[in-house]
Each structure stands twice: as C-alpha cells, then as structure tokens.
Amino acid sequence: MSTTDIAGTVGTAVITLTEDDLDPYVTHAPTRRWLSGPGLPADGDLLSFDALRTDGLRTVGDSMGDPDQLAAELRDRLVIGGILGADGRETDSVLLDGATGEISTTYFLHDRPDLMDTRPLAPSLEKLVRFATAADELAALRGQFASYAGRLGPQAVAEASRQLLALFEEGTDGDPGPFWKMTAVIRPLSLVAGPGTTSGLALDLPPRLLDEAFGPGRIARFEEVDFPSTLTHEPTRRFLRETGLPEDGYWFSLDTDVPLPTLAEYEAICATEREDGITAAHLPAGADRLIRLGHLLEDTSLLIDGTTGAVLCWSEPDTTLRPLNADVSTLAFTLWLINREKSLATIHALTDAYDQLAETMSRTLATADPIACDPTPSTPSDDGWRYWPGVFGDEARKQAADMIKA
The missing domain is CATH 3.40.1580 (SMI1/KNR4-like)
Known part of the structure; x- marks a missing residue:
C-alpha cells in the first residue's frame, strides 16, 4: 500500500494497494485494477480512507473480534474507510464487497453486532469516487460547480440540486439511494444566501x-x-x-x-x-x-x-x-433549512437513513454558519456541545432506538 502525490497537480494524493495487499480479499477484477491503479483519494471533505493507511484491508468480522454474531453477509465485507461527519470524525464505516465490487455502509454496534446491517452506497469504487468528488466540488464551489460562486437564491439551489441528482442517478440506474439523494437535495440549500x-x-x-x-x-x-x-x-x-x-x-x-x-x-x-x-x-x-x-x-x-x-x-x-x-x-x-428539510425528507424518503440525514444537515449548516457547529469552547464553562447538531443527532438516536425496539 502507498500514498502518492501525482507530480504537477494539486489535491491528487491517492492511496493505492499492491497485488499482495489485495490477496486474498479482493477477487473482483475491476476493483483490483482500481485499487492498484487510480486508487482512492487520500484527502476528502466527505469520505476518509484512512482505514486503509492505518490498518490495510480487514474484514468486518476481524474488526469486531467476534464475527459469530454478525449477519453472514457482513462478516467478509472489507472496511476501507468512513463517511466524515460535520466535525471531521468518521460516522458510518464504508465497506467493500471484494467479490462484487459493490460499496455499502454500516455503523459498528459493538454491544449488539446482531443488529448491524448494511446500506448500499455505490455500485463501484469508480462511482463512489466520482460522487464524492462532486459533493466536495459543490462544497468548495470549484470544478463542475465553480459557476455557482456568486450565484445565490432559490434558483441556484434548484439548479445545483438537479445537476447533482442527475449525476448520481446516471451512475445508479436512477436510484442513488438515501445518502446521495440527501446530498443532492440538502447540501445545495447553503446556496440560498450569501455573505x-x-x-x-x-x-x-x-x-x-x-x-x-x-x-x-x-x-x-x-x-x-x-x-x-x-x-x-x-x-x-x-x-x-x-x-x-x-x-x-x-x-x-x-x-x-x-x-x-x-x-x-x-x-x-x-x-x-x-x-x-x-x-x-x-x-x-x-x-x-x-x-x-x-x-x-x-x-x-x-x-x-x-x-x-x-x-x-x-x-x-x-x-x-x-x-x-x-x-x-x-x-x-437555520430555521429555514430545518423547515425545508422536513418537506424534502417526505418527498425523497430521506428519513430511511436519519443518522446520515442528521450529519448532512450539520454539514450544510456549517457551510453557512461555522459557529453553529464548531465545538471549540468559547467560555470557561462552555463544554463544546452545540444545540443544532445536538438536536439533529438526538432525532437520529431516537429513530435508532425505535428501530431496536421494533
């Protein structure tokens, strides 16, 4: 495994694996070629692949220590990274199916591994990297979204959302799944107002x-x-x-x-x-x-x-x-964002993955108002807890608790 910076370019550091690194975990030929060739971005705003740099390829079963309580389909999935929350820490883990090349996510429940499941994220590593790059470019208003710099208001929101959703749907036969849907319809909401x-x-x-x-x-x-x-x-x-x-x-x-x-x-x-x-x-x-x-x-x-x-x-x-x-x-x-999210969540069935929706909301809010999500204490008594990310997360935990009870 190596991390390489491509000479003469900016922001192109990638993580690649050798053939020996891939054996015996990855048998899917296109996935082997991708991991040993183009590789995965070493740095990103939405996804992190530090798990590969620190631990190499490992299965979910190996990560849990006691694979017997895991669903059979989870045991041999490979942990390759994680989705980053608004605070920069990993939330869901990103998994690779070494036999098919499909990408999914899971949340590690070390106390209840029997409740762990997967959610589809992308049909391939190529699509995963392309989707994450588009989301990063929207956040920074560069690349394919550079034209939105200085364009504000509901029309800019609608156009950016359509552009992003079309990109995700093209790579997934029209069904990008909840995570990319919420990325497409929630993240552009930050364009409604400007400095x-x-x-x-x-x-x-x-x-x-x-x-x-x-x-x-x-x-x-x-x-x-x-x-x-x-x-x-x-x-x-x-x-x-x-x-x-x-x-x-x-x-x-x-x-x-x-x-x-x-x-x-x-x-x-x-x-x-x-x-x-x-x-x-x-x-x-x-x-x-x-x-x-x-x-x-x-x-x-x-x-x-x-x-x-x-x-x-x-x-x-x-x-x-x-x-x-x-x-x-x-x-x-913030109040407009929450109101808009409630409408969009109903239209696009976003609450099927409320924990991911909570993080997407925090990320979108942080784009417009970093203070609302910055946990840096501002006074001696300030413990770093922030109300809006807190209530978003509380709702996600409530949904998870209801699922466990059911």
Whole structure:
C-alpha cells in the first residue's frame, strides 16, 4: 500500500494497494485494477480512507473480534474507510464487497453486532469516487460547480440540486439511494444566501424567503417598542423589524406576547413564580445585555447579545451559556433549512437513513454558519456541545432506538 502525490497537480494524493495487499480479499477484477491503479483519494471533505493507511484491508468480522454474531453477509465485507461527519470524525464505516465490487455502509454496534446491517452506497469504487468528488466540488464551489460562486437564491439551489441528482442517478440506474439523494437535495440549500454585504450581518437572505417558506402570517416582525435599551446592535434591530423570524417551528418558539426582556429580567420574573428559579448568582456575565427572544427545547433560552448581535442559548438545568448562531441572519437560515428539510425528507424518503440525514444537515449548516457547529469552547464553562447538531443527532438516536425496539 502507498500514498502518492501525482507530480504537477494539486489535491491528487491517492492511496493505492499492491497485488499482495489485495490477496486474498479482493477477487473482483475491476476493483483490483482500481485499487492498484487510480486508487482512492487520500484527502476528502466527505469520505476518509484512512482505514486503509492505518490498518490495510480487514474484514468486518476481524474488526469486531467476534464475527459469530454478525449477519453472514457482513462478516467478509472489507472496511476501507468512513463517511466524515460535520466535525471531521468518521460516522458510518464504508465497506467493500471484494467479490462484487459493490460499496455499502454500516455503523459498528459493538454491544449488539446482531443488529448491524448494511446500506448500499455505490455500485463501484469508480462511482463512489466520482460522487464524492462532486459533493466536495459543490462544497468548495470549484470544478463542475465553480459557476455557482456568486450565484445565490432559490434558483441556484434548484439548479445545483438537479445537476447533482442527475449525476448520481446516471451512475445508479436512477436510484442513488438515501445518502446521495440527501446530498443532492440538502447540501445545495447553503446556496440560498450569501455573505452579508448589505445587511451588516453574516448573511444576506433573499427577500421574502421566510414568508414563502413559513407563510406570511407566521413571521414575527418586531417594533421599536419591543426592544430593550440594551439592544444596541443596529443590524440586528433592523433585521428583526424588517425581515423578522418565524414565530415557532421545530425545536424553537419565539415569545411575542410581551416586549423582549433581558435574561436577567426574565429570570427575575421566573424566580417569583417558582421555588427553583435561577438566582442572579447563577446567571452568566452580562445577563443584562442578553435579550431573550424565546425558548428552545429542555428549558433552554434563545438569546441575542444586545451589543454584538451574537445568538446564544442559555441552559437553565446546567446554567451554561453556549453559542447558537453567528447572528439573527444565520439563525433565520437555520430555521429555514430545518423547515425545508422536513418537506424534502417526505418527498425523497430521506428519513430511511436519519443518522446520515442528521450529519448532512450539520454539514450544510456549517457551510453557512461555522459557529453553529464548531465545538471549540468559547467560555470557561462552555463544554463544546452545540444545540443544532445536538438536536439533529438526538432525532437520529431516537429513530435508532425505535428501530431496536421494533
């Protein structure tokens, strides 16, 4: 096995295997030629083949240590890499059938190997590399997707999605499977908004994007009387007045009945209504400039820093303040993204692989708002947990638990 950089080119480091490496695992002739010739990319945004560099070819059975509890079709599949999550760590493992050349995925359940199964990923290594390259080029707006640089809005989303889906369908007889379908319909959603040049915020959203997605009657727009004096960040004030936010949706809800309170004011009111209210000593520093917009799940407040416009979440159970979004523009994008995903998931049956859908959502969100998914602690008490990737993952775990019970 070797890793080679092709002279005079950029980003073409590949992992190749020798004939001795392939014996006796791979008998499929085209697959042997691919692994000993073009090879697999050493670096990628979506897939990693580090398993080959560190361990060489190994079977699922060898990886588990106790193959007897595995389904027969899984035991001899070869572990060649993994799908990368938004945080850069491997999630599902990528498997190769050495006899047919087909590629699938599995998730290792070391405590319940009898529940492990496979999902089809690609009919061949050639198709796998081509699909992953297209997804990487879309993310970086280069190669076949270079023309989308600077093109934003729903039309750009629709065209990029059609182009990607057509590529995947061409290589799979019209049925690319859930993973590539969600890549084609979810990942291009990041093209709907571009870097903020007129709003003074992280993103410039297309006009009426939220109204068209949620319905005009469900968008809350605020008036000056609703703002506390500590909300001094003018781009945030303007966005809340003119664009607004959805009143409620999946995993969030705005408070629109009263003028927006600071976190200190809100918790003071709560303290008079319940015995276990948070005291001033438990509040984060600057609680008088943190303005409460509404709430998320599990006793978590949705906040805006009135000075900087940063959007944060405050968890009452563990009294921890964490970043949520860069600002209200990326918060609005997140809510639109979730709303759009729910519609697309129904059309394309994406929830058949909800764990992969959760990672695809996190990757798409991270493209538009890295802060929302970056686990780097921002304060001494910040544990790196991030709300949006967390709720995406919780939903996936709920789906998996339901499957095990069934």
